[in-house]
Structure formats: structure tokens, C-alpha cells
Amino acid sequence: MKDVLAVVLAGGKGSRLEPLTRDRAKPAVPFGGSYRIIDFALSNCLNSGIRKIMVLTQYKAMSLDRHVTLGWRGFLCRELGEYIDVVPPQQRIDEKWYQGTADAVYQNIYTLEKERPEHVLITAGDHIYKMDYAKMVAAHVEKKADLTIAALNVTIEEARSFGVMEVDPENRVRGFEEKSPSPKTVPGQPDTCLASMGVYVFNAPFLFDELCKDATLPESAHDFGKNIIPSIIDQRRVFAYPFLDENRKSHAYWRDVGTIDAYFEANMELTSVDPPLNLYDRHWPIRTYQPHLPPAKFVFDSEEGEKPRRGEALDSIVCPGAILSGGMVNRCVVGPGARVNSYATVEDSILFAGVNIGRNCKIRRTIIDKEVCVPAGLEIGYDLEADRRRGFTVTESGVVVIAKADGIPVG
Incomplete structure (x- = not known):
């Protein structure tokens, strides 16, 4: 995993989580008492063996920056090429705020190119789940893919909030539609859709080329789901990667805590006798900043x-x-x-x-x-x-x- 650079997108406003996001970015919102939402994406990177991580911030980033600085930077050695860097908007390319997920990466393209990665893993910092990204990278290499997209089975109603994929028997993506009111279902499963989790593995040179092309299109929203993925699936090798849950429960655990009600329910689930998210699993620890406090x-x-x-x-x-x-x-x-x-x-x-x-x-x-x-x-x-x-x-x-x-x- 030495040739993999992880980019964690943590710049969204999180307006549906207000007032909890009034003074902090969505990935910095506390979860489960001791954690912040971003801890799950960062723990996935670390548990997957990824030691080069860039966290792209934008809105109300001070709390998030402080948390990463206090809790995450101390045990990685930059002399060995290990780091977690919080990267604020630098306006090196454009004077605008990030216009979309692809534009956020594009505006930091010089920083990414300087690291000379072979593969770039892009993930959001605002979802709760456990995933071994190393297995996804291995599948990407084995398929000789240009892009691999992590995929999750969801209901039709849930799929309207996602990018939905159509795949062939080899899991090659043949169609992609972002937040469609009538999403395509999985063949033979009329109530199920294959949704993009917003986790991508790109071959780095291919990613950089596509970002530069997209940046020149004035009509583009500069978003991976809306623009880049639909534009490449006919010409390039794009594959779906079925989500393999490291939570070790009977049902895969993935939560979008983007609304107050969803956030509340996900926290309340943790108080049950056998919670669907196992925070006590030493096989896949979730790390965070732990202040020096006495016992309860x-x-x-x-x-x-x-x-x-x-x-x-x-x-x-x-x-x-x-x-x-x-x-x-x-x-x-x-x-x-x-x-x-x-x-x-x-x-x-x-x-x-x-x-x-x-x-x-x-x-x-x-x-x-x-x-x-x-x-x-x-x-x-x-x-x-x-x-x-x-x-x-x-x-x-x-x-x-x-x-x-x-x-x-x-x-």
C-alpha cells in the first residue's frame, strides 16, 4: 500500500445536520460519545495499511483540524513517508470555493502529483462504516481497472439519494446515474439497487487526466458521480467492488448520518445490547483523540x-x-x-x-x-x-x- 494515496473529502457544509454543524464541519460532529464522524474513514485507511492521507477541508474546519492534529498526526513518521495532512482550500488554480467532489481534488492536483502515487483512493469523511480498502485496491489491480467504485445494495427508495450502477456479470459498470427518481434495479432483484458508496480507486495518471479534462468544461458540475464517471464508462475499464464489511456482523453496516434523525438513530443503536456497529472489536479498532480524563x-x-x-x-x-x-x-x-x-x-x-x-x-x-x-x-x-x-x-x-x-x- 506504499503506492496508494488516500484523499478524504471533508469539506461539505452539512446543512442538513444543523444546528450541530453551525460551528463545525460535518466530519467533526461527535459520534458514539468518544469519536468524531471522520474517525471511521481515517481508521479504515490506517487499518488497511494506508499511511499517506490527505484530508481536504473547506467550511468551518477549525474543529476538524484541531481533532486531526491532536489525535492522528502524532504516531505517523513523515521521515518514513507517513502522514495525515489537513489541506485547506489554497486557490492555487481557481479563486472559487470547491464546486464539486472532482473540483476539490482538481484544485489540489499539484499536491497530489508531487507525491507520485500509483493509485489514489478517494473517500468521503462523513459516513460510518468499516472497510478494508487494501482488498479493494487489490481487486482494482487484478481487474486492470482504470476506476473501481465501492458498491452497496440499497432499497429503491434509498437509491434515489445515491449514484446507481448497472453492471454486467463480471461487475464491469455499464451504466451510471446520479440520484435518479427511477433508479435501475439489480437484475433478478426488483427491490434492490446497486449504489455507489462514494469510495473510488483510480489509477493516478488516469485520474489526473480526467480531472484536467473536466475542469475545462463550463457546463460540468465538476462532480465524480454527476460528470466524470458517466463520461468514462463506455471507453474505460470501470468496475464495481461489492462492499465487504469488516464489522463482522450478520448484516453489513453502513450509515449516512447526514440528517439529524439519521444521526440520532445511529447513535441510539449503539446503546442496544447487541449494537449493529461493533465498537469493541480489536480486529478493526476505531481510533480517535482521547483527552486525559479520569474514569466515569x-x-x-x-x-x-x-x-x-x-x-x-x-x-x-x-x-x-x-x-x-x-x-x-x-x-x-x-x-x-x-x-x-x-x-x-x-x-x-x-x-x-x-x-x-x-x-x-x-x-x-x-x-x-x-x-x-x-x-x-x-x-x-x-x-x-x-x-x-x-x-x-x-x-x-x-x-x-x-x-x-x-x-x-x-x-
Whole structure:
């Protein structure tokens, strides 16, 4: 894998995840308590033996840059040709922001060419999954492909949000359509479509040539799915690579957490007895930045009248530094350094790092952003109209989101 350069696209606005992306890029949004979304793509690279990684950023990148710097750069040796570099827009070619996924790579083409890779792996930094990219590169070489696209079976309804492929019996791509309202189904499987995961392996010289060609087309959206892939499948060797899940469960795990509801559900899945995503597998560890915090603490076990005062967590993830000081959480993800005070009850919720839940609070189906302090006695998630009047975001499924900058009025 020494001749493979990984490019992680991490510059999207993530507008459907607002207000969680109000102050951070989508790949920097916390996930599962201790992690950030981008940790999964970076861990896949590292576990696959890829040691040359460029993270292309754009919007609100400070939090993401800080996370990668603190958690990822320290154990790679640049003298041995190993690195993870965060690359902001440099406007070396154009004064515009990145216009599409292909344009993001094109505007950094000089940096990529300087590394002289044989193959370039391109992946998004905003999906949750485990995948061995080395196996995909090996299949790419074996097929003598110009481009290999990671493929996932999805339902027809899901396929409308993806690029959908038609393949022959050898998995050679014969058709490709981006976000079609009537996606083509897999032959013999009328309810299933073959979707692009947005993970590509290119022969490097071929990629550079195609990026330069596409950049000269004023009508192009400069996007891999919309423009480059459809333009090459008739003339070049383009293959689909079926997703091989390293999660080691009965069903393949891949999640697009691009909306608040999807993000909430993916986190809540982690609190189940046998979660579909295995974060405890030493075979495929997910790495991240771990701040120096003490172990989680659970204190008080007493009765005052009919009201118990007990630090308790049921079916929950509780991160280091968290203190359940006489409060109870159930089916929750409790972030690093969060605190739940006496007589508070928190259910089906996500507390980011440093959140402080006041005494006697009742909270359910709520995402609370970093370091928000919830005043004593407040109820959230029970009266959604009252939550909207407070200025909180409420999704269609009734998930309440409290952003860092919102503040919580007392009384």
C-alpha cells in the first residue's frame, strides 16, 4: 500500500445536520460519545495499511483540524513517508470555493502529483462504516481497472439519494446515474439497487487526466458521480467492488448520518445490547483523540421521601470524565466530562462533551451540544411546541436539538 494515496473529502457544509454543524464541519460532529464522524474513514485507511492521507477541508474546519492534529498526526513518521495532512482550500488554480467532489481534488492536483502515487483512493469523511480498502485496491489491480467504485445494495427508495450502477456479470459498470427518481434495479432483484458508496480507486495518471479534462468544461458540475464517471464508462475499464464489511456482523453496516434523525438513530443503536456497529472489536479498532480524563463516576444511592437519589446508567454509553451525581440516564450516549445532577432523568438522548444537566431535570429524545448547561427543573422533549418556542430545533420525528450558541432561558 506504499503506492496508494488516500484523499478524504471533508469539506461539505452539512446543512442538513444543523444546528450541530453551525460551528463545525460535518466530519467533526461527535459520534458514539468518544469519536468524531471522520474517525471511521481515517481508521479504515490506517487499518488497511494506508499511511499517506490527505484530508481536504473547506467550511468551518477549525474543529476538524484541531481533532486531526491532536489525535492522528502524532504516531505517523513523515521521515518514513507517513502522514495525515489537513489541506485547506489554497486557490492555487481557481479563486472559487470547491464546486464539486472532482473540483476539490482538481484544485489540489499539484499536491497530489508531487507525491507520485500509483493509485489514489478517494473517500468521503462523513459516513460510518468499516472497510478494508487494501482488498479493494487489490481487486482494482487484478481487474486492470482504470476506476473501481465501492458498491452497496440499497432499497429503491434509498437509491434515489445515491449514484446507481448497472453492471454486467463480471461487475464491469455499464451504466451510471446520479440520484435518479427511477433508479435501475439489480437484475433478478426488483427491490434492490446497486449504489455507489462514494469510495473510488483510480489509477493516478488516469485520474489526473480526467480531472484536467473536466475542469475545462463550463457546463460540468465538476462532480465524480454527476460528470466524470458517466463520461468514462463506455471507453474505460470501470468496475464495481461489492462492499465487504469488516464489522463482522450478520448484516453489513453502513450509515449516512447526514440528517439529524439519521444521526440520532445511529447513535441510539449503539446503546442496544447487541449494537449493529461493533465498537469493541480489536480486529478493526476505531481510533480517535482521547483527552486525559479520569474514569466515569457514579455517586449517591439514597432515598429522600419517595424520590431516589442515585447515580445510575442503564443501556447507555458513558464516556471518561462523566459524573452521574445522583441522576439517572437510560438509553443515552453521555459524552466526555458530562454531568447529570441529582434527581435528573435523561432518556433516549445524546449529551456532548461537558454538558451539565441540572437537578430535577426531565429530558428525553434530545441532542445537547457541547458544554450546554441545562437549568435545574427544566423539562425538554415532553412538550415539543414549548421547545420550539424556546428556539430549539425539533425534527419531524420529534428529536429536540440544543446547539451550543442557543442558550437556555431560565423560568
